[in-house]
Amino acid sequence: xxxxxxxxxxxxxxxxxxxxxxxxxxxxxxxxxxxxxxxxxxxxxxxxxxxxxxxxxxxxxxxxxxxxxxxxxxxxxxxxxxxxxxxxxxxxxxxxxxxxxxxxxxxxxxxxxxxxxxxxxxxxxxxxxxxxxxxxxxxxxxxxxxxxxxxxxxxxxxxxxxxxxxxxxxxxxxxxxxxxxxxxxxxxxxxxxxxxxxxxxxxxxxxxxxxxxxxxxxxxxxxxxxxxxxxxxxxxxxxxxxxxxxxxxxxxxxxxxxxxxxxxxxxxxxxxxxxxxxxxxxxxxxxxxxxxxxxxxxxxxxxxxxxxxxxxxxxxxxxxxxxxxxxxxxxxxxxxxxxxxxxxxxxxxxxxxxxxxxxxxxxxxxxxxxxxxxxxxxxxxxxxxxxxxxxxxxxxxxxxxxxxxxxxxxxxxxxxxxxxxxxxxxxxxxxxxxxxxxxxxxxxxxxxxxxxxxxxxxxxxxxxxxxxxxxxxxxxxxxxx
Numbered sequence: 044x045x046x047x048x049x050x051x052x053x054x055x056x057x058x059x060x061x062x063x064x065x066x067x068x069x070x071x072x073x074x075x076x077x078x079x080x081x082x083x084x085x086x087x088x089x090x091x092x093x094x095x096x097x098x099x100x101x102x103x104x105x106x107x108x109x110x111x112x113x114x115x116x117x118x119x120x121x122x123x124x125x126x127x128x129x130x131x132x133x134x135x136x137x138x139x140x141x142x143x144x145x146x147x148x149x150x151x152x153x154x155x156x157x158x159x160x161x162x163x164x165x166x167x168x169x170x171x172x173x174x175x176x177x178x179x180x181x182x183x184x185x186x187x188x189x190x191x192x193x194x195x196x197x198x199x200x201x202x203x204x205x206x207x208x209x210x211x212x213x214x215x216x217x218x219x220x221x222x223x224x225x226x227x228x229x230x231x232x233x234x235x236x237x238x239x240x241x242x243x244x245x246x247x248x249x250x251x252x253x254x255x256x257x258x259x260x261x262x263x264x265x266x267x268x269x270x271x272x273x274x275x276x277x278x279x280x281x282x283x284x285x286x287x288x289x290x291x292x293x294x295x296x297x298x299x300x301x302x303x304x305x306x307x308x309x310x311x312x313x314x315x316x317x318x319x320x321x322x323x324x325x326x327x328x329x330x331x332x333x334x335x336x337x338x339x340x341x342x343x344x345x346x347x348x349x350x351x352x353x354x355x356x357x358x359x360x361x362x363x364x365x366x367x368x369x370x371x372x373x374x375x376x377x378x379x380x381x382x383x384x385x386x387x388x389x390x391x392x393x394x395x396x397x398x399x400x401x402x403x404x405x406x407x408x409x410x411x412x413x414x415x416x417x418x419x420x421x422x423x424x425x426x427x428x429x430x431x432x433x434x435x436x437x438x439x440x441x442x443x444x445x446x447x448x449x450x451x452x453x454x455x456x457x458x459x460x461x462x463x464x465x466x467x468x469x470x471x472x473x474x475x476x477x478x479x480x481x482x483x484x485x486x487x488x489x490x491x492x493x494x495x496x497x498x499x500x501x502x503x504x505x506x507x508x509x510x511x512x513x514x515x516x517x518x519x520x521x522x523x524x
Contacts (some may be wrong), residue, residue, distance in 0.1 A: 079221065082212070083228040084270035085151060085205040088263040089198050090232025092158055095259060096122060096194060099240050100165070103252065108169060118187055120451065122195020126443035129203045133436025134291050136204045147208035147432075148275045154200030155267040161193030162260035166253040201267065203439050207432035208275060210421055218421060219362030223355045223414050230355070234348055298433055303501055304423060307369075310497035311416050311438060312445040314372070317490035318379060318409040319446035320453035320483055325386075325405075329398055332390045332477045339395070343402040350403035354378075354410020358418075368418040369501040375411030376491045376498070378404050383484045383491075390477045412494075413442075419501070453483045 096119055104110045104118070136150045168190050172183025206225065213221040236259075243255050298304060321328075329335040329343055358371055385401030388394070420438035421431065461479030463469055469478060 078274070079209075079224065080228075081272070082205070082209060082270050082274055083225050084266040085201055086225050086229040087232035087235075088155075088158065088266045088270075089202050090229045091236040091259055091263065092162070092194055092198050094233050094236040094240065095162070095256065096191065099237070099244065100169075100256075103244065103247065104169065110172075118191050120447065121188060121191040122198065123444065123447035124192070125196045125199045126447060127440050129199050129440035129443065130295070130433060130436040131291060132200050132203045133207060133432030133434070133439075134294060135432075136207055137432040145275050147204045147211065148271055150204035151201050151208070151267065151271055154197045154202075154204065155264060157193045157197030158201065158267075159197075159260045159264050161190045161195075161197060162256055162263065165190035165194070166249075166256040169252070170249050199439070199443065203432065203436045205270070206417075206435045206439070210431045210435065212274065216363075219368070219414070219418050220359045222417050222421070223359035223362075226410070226413060226417075227352060227355050230348060230351060294433060298423075298437070301423065304437075306497055306501060307416065307419055307423070308437060308441050310372070310494050310501075311420075312441045313490050313497060314376060314379075314412045314416065314494040315442040315445040316449035317376075317487045317494060318405065318412065320449040320487050320490075321383075321386075321405070322446075322450050323454055324457055324480060324483060325402060328386070328390070328480045329395070332480065333393060333395055333398060335395060343399065346399055346402045347406040350406025350408075351410040352406075354407040355414055357407075358411050358414035362414070362418055367502060368415040368422070369498050370415075372412045372415030372419070373495055373498045373502060375408040375413075375415060376494045378408030378411065379491050380488050382408055383488050387481050387484050390480070416442075453486075456486070457483050 100119075104115045132150065136147050138146075164186055168183050168186030170183070172180050172187055206222075209221055209225060210218060240255055240259070244251060325343055325347070329339065354375065361371055362368060382401045382404035385397050385404065389398035389401060417435075417438055420434050423434045457479040459479070460469075460482045461476045464475055464478035
């Protein structure tokens, strides 16, 4: 009786854990939870680097170091130059030749080295270019540009090869939950890094800047080494020097010629641009238009993060149950449209609660869209063909490029329209800074409508050929080409 009661108790707690810890069932016999969490540490390092580049250092360069905003914007945008190369990086990791029998690990390792080198160089270059170090300012400019390029190249290389490695290790049934978990870890890395680095630099000194950024460089190396340890099985036959591989141009032509690929990548680009255009505008909108305090606007970012975490969790559950990833991405687009409408009407109604709701659903919609489209991209290329890196790289290239350009275009549009409105060039009704924000959010709604149009035929195509119950399996048969 005691044994039976113990077994029943164990089964009960297993069900409770799976229910309330949504990623507890991402583990499989091939990829246990401990190994999966260890692998996901590369996403933590990428999130930390992203916070440094686009958040902490952005503010430090403008406020504490007194740099021109245009120079800062140019520096921060340099990592974007490597975003279109993610497809090539993914392809190279698919076809890497190595006497060691490893194809993903070398790319993650060299991406880690580039991140480390860029972060190690960056604080000294910033101090020199602002006159607080030894040497001519031009040397600092060159060094800072090189550092930003290295960090950007390392982030894109590490993340592309790391996602491909996770796809190789996960089973077809567990891939949706693995993808969601990896993006949760990216979010965790960003949130924890923002809090820790922000507090550490509260009392800014040049020495403290060097310590924090170089500490991040060392931590990046440690996290990624732990993440890589004994993850990829050696396969000398697949990576043999004499093995013939087609050229990137040939493989890309075949990949892009598939009828669903272009439509999916267009949807990814439009959706990524829509959800990213307001990234640097949400908190200023709350402060300038609604008069919220710094603490209140900071809470908007927390609500956005909570919404995104909820989106990741819901996406993992639905995809694990056999849901169509294109349909799930479409739900994210619909949530985004509702969210942006809430944000637009929060200004004229002077309703901070409505803005908070909008921020939460922006995160939730972005989470659903990201996981849904990434899962769909994983299904385009059969892992047995060894082309997962190309598909994931193409997704990452489009997503990162569209997001980066959208952020810049959104900021410029807000400035131009607000200046025209305040100068009464748009009429007395629109004479206010809120007009610029409303135009940007309106553009985002239009982009999401375009995203839904692009996704529509993909959802219908899947619905027309699915023959198995949604909960029975998750595989390429769910995504016919």
